[in-house]
Amino acid sequence: MKTYLRILQFARPYSRFVPLYTIYTFFGIIFGLFNFTLLIPLLDVLFGKVGDEQVAAMVANKPHFNLSIDFFQDFFYYHFGQIIQQQGREGALLFVCIIIIVSVFLANLFRYLAFRVIGALRAHVVRNMRRAVYQRVTELHMGYFSNERKGDLMTRLTVDIQEVEVSVVSTLTVVVREPVSIIAFFVLLFNMSVELTLFSLILLPLSGGIIAGISKRLKRKAQEGQNSLSFILSIIDETLSGMRVIKAFNAEPFILGKFHEQNDRYARIQRSIANKRDLASPLSEFLGVSVVAGLLLYGGTMVLRQESDLSAAEFITYIILFSQVLVPAKAMSGAFSNIQRGLVSGDRVLEVINTEPLIANKPDAKVLPSFRHEIEFRNVGFAYGKKAVLQDINFHIPKGKTIALVGPSGGGKSTLADLVPRFYDPTSGAILVDGHDIRDYTVESVRAQIGVVTQESILFNDTIFNNIAFNKTDATEEEVIAAAKIANAHEFIMHTEQGYQTTIGDRGGKLSGGQRQRLSIARAILQNPPILILDEATSALDTESEKLVQEALTNLMKNRTSIVIAHRLSTIQHADEILVLQKGQIVERGTHEELSQTSGLYAKLTQMQLVQ
Known part of the structure; x- marks a missing residue:
């Protein structure tokens, strides 16, 4: 229930939907009930139960208005009696049939209008929920995406939200309208016969309990199904991304085996869910008809023995009215079964929305002033959980200077660079820009002054122009070409x-590695940031591409403060200072010439690359 109410919060503002839906539903139910109350006079006319004395009683006193069922019943019979007197029984029959047609038309008209409101509400809820999930995904820290499967996130953004729409939001009309319909039916039934209605209320909860038990098991299966589907999407994503490797290693049978295993598991779960869900409707109908049969036997016996206040026509109408209670009851049981699956998806979606981003602006965060003097790492430490990655990092980067980070893989170079644009925050110490702790300033203002070029060129399925002008919507063609x-x-x-x-x-x-990298550099040039982070930007390129990219990087780094991560030490020989990281600590620092003359780690790495 908690999940259901959370989902309904995405329908705000309720004022757009609730008043209209309430009005349309109310009139739809009223006119729907009116159809069945007309059966009594219709049957009385057909069976000749309305004599002159009854007609005289009908028209004897014109009823005075009051809000009660008796007034509307007396009002109808007053005019019904007049029709019989003026136009005879055939005229009265025609009158009742016309009233029934008009009543059915109005009932269905208001029902259609209520569906239109629910349709708008459904689109509104799903749009708001998808917007909230996508926004939260963009706000989450980088570590979140390392821990979560991309296929699982895609499932939550697409399939789970679609399931919420189909299974939860689409059943709002059932959850709201049908209980009101049942209450309205029972008000009429109690008005006709208290004894028979109490008898039916003893039997109905038995069928409800059985349906509830089926629905509870359905929810557990739905959870398994959504988890299985997320595995399937993960396999598909990995297959499409790694097709070159799969084919190179003749791994098609292996990857197909993984896919078939999950696909078969998902099919078994879906079959089980379908069996349980489909059982709810026929079972509820069978139990409902059994209740009607018991009621027919009990009430019919009373009518035949003349132990009931109901006439034969009234008893038939009562049975017909009670059978109509089964329609909304059956719809509710089916909806309740469907909702269980949707609530599982709702929980998965809300889990993402409820995840708080670890990197967030402080309540009093300010805009970082323009970079003027230096960047300082002061006693910086960082850990993933209990695993320390960086320890006691201290250094300065004066404006316009280039700092290179080198060392063995896993030494913490990329993590250190990721702390500057606040992809992560230090677990100890501080990073200062012109003496300002960057955690005291908005993430957006910090990143606005930083350009990043990574080893893997992150480009989008768009035009070259739009990739270079990414997020710079006012960029002119001349500016893009210049970059x-x-x-x-x-x-x-x-x-x-x-x-x-x-x-x-x-x-x-469609581009080569060197071409993609140069587009990434052009994108950074167009942004024109004062601070640059270059993370192994040339390590994956051939010699010719590397030369072109290196020239582009040299152009990009002019008059900028740069942090360069490189495995190819030849690309950072002109750095103002080189920091050698090993096991999360700075073990050496100096210029290329200074470090080459020692027998330390940098000299060994340089010698190894020369031998290669």
């Missing part, structure tokens, strides 16, 4: 099919 020229990218761009309007495919798959 591309500085990045040594203009020439190859002009040789593509549509120049700057060429679509580069998923992750830039």
Whole structure:
């Protein structure tokens, strides 16, 4: 129930939907009930039960208005009696049939209008929920994506939200309308016969308990199903991303085996869910008809023995009215079964929304002033959980200088660089920009002054122009071309099919590694940040591409403060200072010439690369 109410919060503001839906539902139910109350006079006319004395009693006194069922019943019979007197029984029959047709039309008209409101509400809830999930995903820290499967997140953003729409939001009309309908039916039934209605209330809870038991088991299976589906999407994502490796290792049978195993498991779970869900409706109908049969036997015996206040026509109408209670009851049992699956998806979606980002602006965070003097790492430490990655890091980067980070893999170079744009925050110590702790300033203002070029060029399935002008919506064509020229990218761009309007495919798959990297550099140049982070930007390139990219990086680094991570030590020989990291600590520091003359780790790494 808690999950259901949380989902309904996404329907705010309720004022757009609740008043209209309440009005339409109320009139739909009233006119729907009116149809059945007309059966009594219709049957009385057909069976000749309305004599002159009854007609005279009907028209003897015109009823005075009051809000009660008796008034509306007396009001109808007053005019019904007049029709019989003026137009005879056939005229009265025609009158009742016309009233029934009009009543059915109005009942269905208001029902349709209520569905329109629910349709708008459903779209509103799903839009708000998807917006909230996507926004929270973009706010979460980088470590979250390392711990979660991408396929699972995709499932929550797509399939789970779709399941919430189908199973929860779509059943709002059932959850709201049908209980009101049942209450209205029982008000009429109690008004007709208290004894028979109490008898039916003894039998109905038995069927409700059985349906509830089925639905509870359905929820457990739904949880297993959604987890299985997230595994399938993870396998699909890994297959599409790693197709080159799969084919190179002849691993198609292996990856197919993994997929078939999860696919078969998901199919078994779905079959079990379908069996339980489909059982709810016929079982509720069978139990409902059994209740009606018991009521027919009990009440019919009373009528035949003349032990009941109901006439035969009234008893038939009572049975018909009671059978209509089964329609909303059956709809509610089916909806309750469907909701269980949707609530599982709702829990999974809300789990993402409820995840608090570890990197967030302080309540009093300010905008970081323009970078002027230096960046300082003061006693910086960082740990993933209990595993220490960086320990007691201290150094300064004066404005306009280049600091290089080198060392064995796993030494903490990339983690150290990731602390500057606040992809993570230090677990101890502080990073200061011009003496300001960057944690006291907004994440957006810190990152606005930093450009990042990584080893893996992150590009989007869009045009070359839009990739270079990423998030700079006011960039002109001249500015984009100028950035591309500085990045040594203009020439190859002009040789593509549509120049700057060429679509580069998923992750830039239509371009070579060197071309993708130069587009990333052009993007950073256009942003024109005062601080640069270059994370092994040339390590994955061939010699020719490396030369072009290195020239582009040199152009990019002019008059900028740079942090360069490199495995190829030849690319950072001109750095103002080189920091050698090992096991999360700075073990050496100095210029290339100074470090090369020692017998330390840097000299060994340089010698190893020269031998290669």
